């Protein structure tokens with residue numbers, strides 16, 4: 451038996467009133483890999499991610515996650531989590547409560563919640579901060595809470611949309627490393643949206659470079675840099691002419 455890719459997008463299109471969102475997106479993603487969706491603002495990265503999350507319904511094409519059609523499976527059955535640039539934490543809840551919230555939504559039995567929460571805080575380096583409110587944390591710590599929440603229920607796929615863009619340059623570097631380590635240690639699949647080519651090239655196993663709603667090239671960072679498919683790719687990644 452051949453191993454089907456973990457995530458499959460087949461000729462996916464999404465338009466708004468005839469206006470282009472994304473067009474003809476076909477993509478295979480292996481389980482346990484780190485894939486970056488890269489491209490300039492408005493090229494369709496977030497739309498692609500929202501389609502993968504089942505938050506948008508494609509006009510054309512099909513999306514399978516672990517062999518299941520995203521559009522026909524219930525949200526709670528989609529074994530995935532999302533991390534956004536705005537951390538979307540509840541300001542009135544503590545770190546622990548923010549992380550546990552996702553477990554309640556997923557109907558994880560009460561007895562297991564505290565254990566899973568503690569483990570997630572340990573993995574993300576937040577031990578000792580469980581009683582703080584988001585307002586009492588640094589930007590980097592807040593983003594770690596968002597990461598803890600994303601992994602706490604054992605989701606195998608994590609979708610991240612520009613998760614570092616609210617952090618200053620120094621923090622960005624350290625959280626970038628945290629995310630990579632998390633992905634490797636847990637063996638989860640990450641699909642990571644960014645407009646920052648350095649971020650994509652340094653983190654991803656596979657980069658999907660988009661422009662105007664379409665994929666320009668899919669390849670390793672080395673492929674894009676040394677074998678760009680067209681001049682747009684070459685210019686975007688700053689490859690030698």
Ligand code: ADP
Nearest residue numbers: 466470471489490491492493494495496497498
């Ligand atoms: P990116 O994340 O790469 O910056 P988006 O996926 O957000 O790009 O947007 C891709 C295109 O789809 C843009 O032209 C954007 O204006 C359009 N778009 C995205 N969401 C909507 C929406 N809800 N309604 C109308 N147009 C949208």
Ligand code: MG
Nearest residue numbers: 495496497611
């Ligand atoms: Mg976006």
